[in-house]
Structure formats: C-alpha cells, structure tokens
Amino acid sequence: MIIFPELSADWLLLEKGEMLRKNNAKNIALASAPQANASNGDMSIQAPAELLQLLTSQQDTIKILSSTIERLTLKQ
Numbered sequence: 779m780i781i782f783p784e785l786s787a788d789w790l791l792l793e794k795g796e797m798l799r800k801n802n803a804k805n806i807a808l809a810s811a812p813q814a815n816a817s818n819g820d821m822s823i824q825a826p827a828e829l830l831q832l833l834t835s836q837q838d839t840i841k842i843l844s845s846t847i848e849r850l851t852l853k854q
Contacts, residue, residue: 788795 784798786795786797786799789797
C-alpha cells in the first residue's frame with residue numbers, strides 16, 4: 779500500500795531528482811483514497827464511517843484520561 783503516492787521513491791531513497799512526482803490520475807486517485815490506520819498497526823483501509831467511529835472513541839478516551847490527570851494533579 780502506498781500512503782504517500784506523491785513522493786518520489788528516487789528522491790526518498792537515493793536523494794536524486796524532485797521530491798514530488800508529477801501529478802497524474804493514478805497519484806490523485808491514491809491520494810484521495812481512505813488512509814490506513816497506522817496508529818495501532820492496522821494497515822487495512824478504513825471507511826469514512828469507521829474513521830468517524832474511531833475518532834469518537836479516541837476523543838472519549840482523551841476526555842477520560844484528561845479527567846484522571848486533573849484529579850491526580852489536584853490530590854498533590
């Protein structure tokens with residue numbers, strides 16, 4: 779799976795040529811495709827609804843952890 783299709787492999791690996799490939803239909807299609815969920819090691823493609831659910835879940839976790847941190851900080 780290509781996550782950054784616009785980057786040139788020659789530039790990245792060999793430090794030769796331009797950093798960005800010239801835009802073509804294939805690069806544009808790949809760039810607009812749903813991205814992989816690399817944060818937890820899952821490289822499967824996520825649908826927009828699944829991504830929204832994941833973000834909502836992460837947001838809830840952040841709220842809980844922030845509350846716990848605040849509570850623990852106030853006890854000191």
